[in-house]
Amino acid sequence: MIWILLKQTLRGIFRDKFHSFINVFGLGLGIACCIIGLLFIQDEWSADRRHANAGRIYRYGVQMTIGGVTGVQTTCNAAAGPLLKEFIPGIESYIRIGSAGEILVKHKADAFQEENFLWADPGLLTAFSHSFVHGNPADGLNRNNTMVLTRSLARKIFGERNPVGQMLEIENHGPFEITGVIADPPLSDHLQFTALLSFSTLFKGLDQAELFQPSNLSGDMGYGLYFLFAPGFTAEEFAAQERRFYGKYQAAVDGIQYLGLVEPLTDIRLRSSLDSGQAAVNARFLFWFGGIVLFILFLACVNYVNLTTARASKRAKEIGIKKVVGSSHGALVAHLLTESLVFVLVALAAGIILAQIILALTPLNEVIGKNLQVNPLSNPILLPALAAIWVVVGVLAGLYPAFYLARLSPVRTLKGKAGSPAAGRFIRQALLVAQFVITIAAVALTLLMVRQLDYVHGKDLGFRKDHVVVIKVTEAGLLNRVDAFKDEVRRCPGVRAAACSNAVPGLGYTGFAFNWETSSGEMKLHAFPSLQADSDYFRTMDIQLIQGRNFSRPASRADFRNKSLEVVVNERLVRLMGWQEPIGKRFQYGTVVGVVRDFHFDPLHYDIRPVFITAPMDPAPYVSASIRGDRIRETLQQLRARWQAFAPGYPFAYTFLDQRIARIYTEDEKQQKLATLFAGVCLLISCLGLFALASFTIGQRTKEIGIRRALGASLASVVVLLGRRFVLWVLLANALAWPLTYLAMRQWLESFVFRTPIGIGVFLLAGVSVLLVAMLTVSVQSIRAARANPVDSLRYE
Amino acid sequence: MIRLRDITRYYTNGFVKTFVLRGVRLDVAEGEFLTIMGPSGAGKSTLLHILGMLDATSEGEYYFHDIPVHELTERRRTELHQQNIGFVFQSYHLIDDLTVYENLETPLLYKKVKAAERKSLVADMLDRFGIVAKKDLFPAQLSGGQQQLVAVARAMIIHPRLILADEPTGNLNSKQGEEIMALFRELNRAGTTIIQVTHSEKNAAYSHRIIHLCDGWVTGHQLAASG
Known part of the structure; x- marks a missing residue:
């Protein structure tokens, strides 16, 4: 029995190559995403568990x-x-x-x-x-x-x-x-x-x-x-x-x-x-990744269900005959489920191959920072997981079509009356709309991610980040002479200003707990992040001094002992301490001499923190040089020459500050790339489904089209007639997707302290672009159907 | 063998009841060859489907070998049908994706016949109907007459006591039609009860008895020429 079913299913797959291909490819792609998602989750979950202890x-x-x-x-x-x-x-x-x-x-x-x-x-x-x-x-x-x-x-x-x-x-x-x-x-x-x-x-x-x-x-x-x-x-x-x-x-x-x-x-x-x-970032990413992978699998299953039930009329005759020759309802359901299992098995094989191809040939692994591989034999969970996917998808996707088809009355099917595309249409449409809700949401979210990252890149950080070259001096002997090197750098014609500091944006601060004078005059312990930077730093970085003055002299250990350190604080610290008149306020080892405007030293995920800045007591290893934008190449060559004279035998290693800052957001960029990829897959699968369904319903209406054309309908009017319903569905999907997406967007943006506003623009752009792709998908077939000679389609009646 | 009492079949469409069969009373004896005739829409096919247990009655009683079919559960009805009844249709209704051999095998699969026995039964049928050479072909590769031959073979393979044929020669040319009818006569003589629906007087002549249906009523009984 099982062999006959198997044979029959495979023959059915080859008979209707077009729909079978869409079905196998769509479901295979969904399963491939599912496999990758599974590997990803396994990888995250097994983090550090490989150690025997x-x-x-x-x-x-x-x-x-x-x-x-x-x-x-x-x-x-x-x-x-x-x-x-x-x-x-x-x-x-x-x-x-x-x-x-x-x-x-x-x-x-x-x-x-x-x-x-x-x-x-x-x-x-x-x-x-x-x-x-x-x-x-x-x-x-x-x-x-x-x-x-x-x-x-x-x-x-x-x-x-x-x-x-x-x-x-x-x-x-x-x-x-x-x-x-x-x-x-x-x-x-x-x-x-x-x-x-x-x-x-x-x-x-x-x-x-x-x-x-x-x-x-x-x-x-x-x-x-x-x-x-x-x-x-x-x-x-x-x-x-x-x-x-x-x-x-x-x-x-x-x-x-x-x-x-x-x-x-x-x-x-x-x-x-x-x-x-x-950990929360990791867990959230895992959750997000797993969720989207399940969504994609769902989309692919929807395609399967839709295509199978839409093709019911083609199957109905066979079902009727089987009932006539003695099949019971149960046997038919079993048969159709088996068929679905066989089909999903084929899709599973396609999925494994697709997953291999995606992992081997696309930069996905690089993007998610992993080394995922599909090794069903060496990976202990993969085989059972694949079996589970097989059964779950096979049964879930097969269940509705199986009961739907097995229920058809043999008398009516043999007369060609049952299994018409009208039957089950509501469910098909609902599923199609659900697909497009997900797709529109994915596209809109991706657009928002792009916009947020643009916002982050473009935001005024409160300091200069373009055309700033950072050179780090690490070797102890060289470090002692770092000020001399800084002076050399400053003398380069292309350099506007240069300064030394013990940290650069993105590296974070060192925190210190000191006693600070409160607004009421007593001394109280506060832990604040600190930065050590010389008096040229504010000019080099264009950090604005808004009150008081810059450091008057380099700091030394003696200042520390004598409690005569000069300190510059940012606005946030002034506000936190509640100082009315910050200049002259005491702290454990010195006095506040100046206030600078707030600047974003931390990534924009975090709020600005209260920071105090002192001149370096020990040589500060980072030399930042603000250079003129029009002669970057020459200036870099000058810097290299200076470096080689200063540190013979050491490689000249420099970074641009804006690139350093961009690196902070690689995690976000990674998410955005992934989102783009997944949104693309969602769109592809949904359109595959739409394409197949459209080809099917249009095929069903061949006679109607023929009659209309024979009565003199224009090409355009027929295309509109055929496409109208699909457009309405996608519009409905838009209406449902927008509020849901808005909530998801708010959730995602919460991880940033500084956020781009959620405008109507992303929704419109996502909605319109998905609509256009959908219309294109449908119109290709509508036009073909409308252009066919009406005589051909009517001849068979 | 078959006892129909006051069989009525109607379809409800909104508030309108459309009657297809009205108070049909019919007895068929074992070994009989019966023809149902009547104009289009008279209810012939519906009667055949009810006899074949594919369709239920709205009112009335149907006894098959004294078993009250109208009272049976779906499962018992399928069983009864599986064991006793073979169907032949005007448009053959073979399964396109299966070969001749596999088409013949299908009813046996549903009857859960063992593989070895299936093989010999199918081989018997192929042999008996002279289609051994065609066993690996698909229906689309056969002529209409050959397809109908396979359909009859498929109906016969479970050794049914009753064969129901719905315009079995309607799609065939006259020579092929005669062959199929001759085959029916042969099967009938070997003991199988046959009920056919036809428009053709010529085909009706092969049977023992003819009943006429019109607008759902039985309008006449007639003994056929051969009877």
Whole structure:
């Protein structure tokens, strides 16, 4: 029985190649999207779970309450690890990490600028599971000046040779011996790096007992900390004991309230409590991605249902005969469902191939920052998932057509009366409208994303971002002479102004908790972000000084001791402190001398924060040069020459500030690209469905068209007649889509503090463009039908 | 074999009842060859469909071998129909996507006949109707007469006690028509009860008895020439 059904279904598919192709391709595309979505979700979900000890690894964070304001950070002092392990026996080992930042690596004559090096304790190789290409976990980072490379970096520097035992020269830290090579951490891993440097090197030659004291816990909180808990030890037990830890050491620290927190490694990606902002972004993206993928699958199923029921009249005769020769209603439903399952199986195969093609040939993987692959054999969830998709889609898409067709009366079908396209038309139309609601919403949302990103790019940030070149000086010897280099830069003819600072927009600030004079005159502890920049900075960046004056002199350590630092604050800080007259207000180490207009140092996802600016006490590594827009190339050459004279042998690495800022929004751009892609797929699938349905209904009306033409109807009037109904449906879809889309837009924009207004424009543009595409789809066939010779269509009657 | 008592069939369209059959009373004995004649719209096909259990009666009683068909559930009716009745239509109604062989096999599949037995039954039929050479062809590759032959073979394959034929020669030329009618006579002589609907006096002559329908009423009984 099953073989006959199979044979019959396949023959049916080949008989009507046009509709079958649309059906298989449309459904296949939907399934391909579903597979990709599934892989994506699997990848996100399994983030960090690949580590054998994943269940026992926890990330540490510190909650600090300063002046009534509570904040959580995931970095702490390097002493926290050893001290906590000593205090809490349930901690098996600790793993500290530190970012090495932008760093220069030299191998013989070659120099490489690297960004993703981590300082790490040996536990990173033993507690976490990294697979070794060369060397072994046990002696990875145990000694000072040892390092482990990832395979890609090893290949970049050494080619295919085994580099274990070789030496690399690391800027400011001397020669490092390579002790191992590991596979690159998968992109879903929370810790990303290209090489690991032994953590102990950071403190070599220093007295560890002196260094790792409770009194140091509140200083230099720049290191990440992970624990491997002993089996059975829980986060709750940790919390209880850790409270005693700070109870004991509270006296040793300042007036800040500390609370140590841990969260499972596996929660970091989607459910982090310590860094909830990023996790929320990840989770929301996952939700959004999963949702849209389901929508696409739904669209594809709708096409299947619509085409199958629309073709009912072609099938009706067969159904009637089967009833006459003895088939029961149940057997027919079973038969039609089987047919649907067979069909979906074909579409599934097409979907797998399409998914492969999409992942291999389109930049999708790059856009979503993943390396997804369709490997049904090696991926344990893929086969069951494919089977589930098969059954769910097969049954869901097949159910309505099956019952619809099996219900037809044999007497009427054999007379050719039942199964006319009028039957089930309401459901078909409703489904079609639903398709277009989704499509219009997808297009409108995409347009809004584009508009928001344009808005972000075009927004006045309160400082100059065009034609600003940023050069970072990292090597300690060079850094001491950075002011001299800045002066050299300033003397280039194409340079308007140049300044040094310890941060640039997008890097974020360092925060400090100091006592500030309140409007009532007392001193109170406040934690504010700070920026160190010299007196040229405001001019270089076009940041407007609105009150008081600029720094009168460079700052020094002595100013700190003598409490004679000059500080410039932004408007937001003035407002927060409630100062009427900001100039002359005191803070712990000096006096406010000026106020600048607010500027957006943080991404536009965040509001402007109160910031204070001091002149650098230590050499500031970022040299920003504002250059003239008309001679960029020459100016860059001049800068290069200056750099080579200043730092012979070091590569001249520079970035443009606007590009740096654009990079902050890569995540948003990624979402926008994906949205564009999905909106395109939605439109494609919906139009495929519309195309097939239109060809079908128009085919049904061939006789009517023939009669009208024979009676003298013009071509245009027939095209209008045929297209009118489809246009009405799309208009109805617009009416339904707009309010829904508006809500979705508001939701999306909420992640930005600074938003473009939602105008009627995006709706009109989306509605009209979808309508035009739909009209084009339908009119191709209407015109063909209307132009056919009426004699041909009437002859058969 | 068949007992119809006061069979009435109407369709309700809004408030208007359209009568197709009115108080039809008919007895058919086992082994009979009966012809139903009448003008277009007289209700011939509807009567045939009711006899074939494809359509329900609005009023009246239908006994098939003393089983009250009008009281049966859909499932029992399908079963009864599956075991006992074969249909032949004017336009053959073969399944286009299936070969001759598969078309013959279909009723057996619904009767859940085992594969080996199916094979021998289909082979028997192909042989008996002389269409072995055509078994792998699709209906569209056959002439009308050949298609009707396959349709009759398909009706016969379940060894029905009753064959219902709705204008079986209507789409055939006269030679093909005669062949099909001869085949019916042969089947009837072998014991199968046959009820046919036809306009053709010539075809009616093959049967034992003729009833005339007009506007849903039975207007006459007549013994046919061969009877």
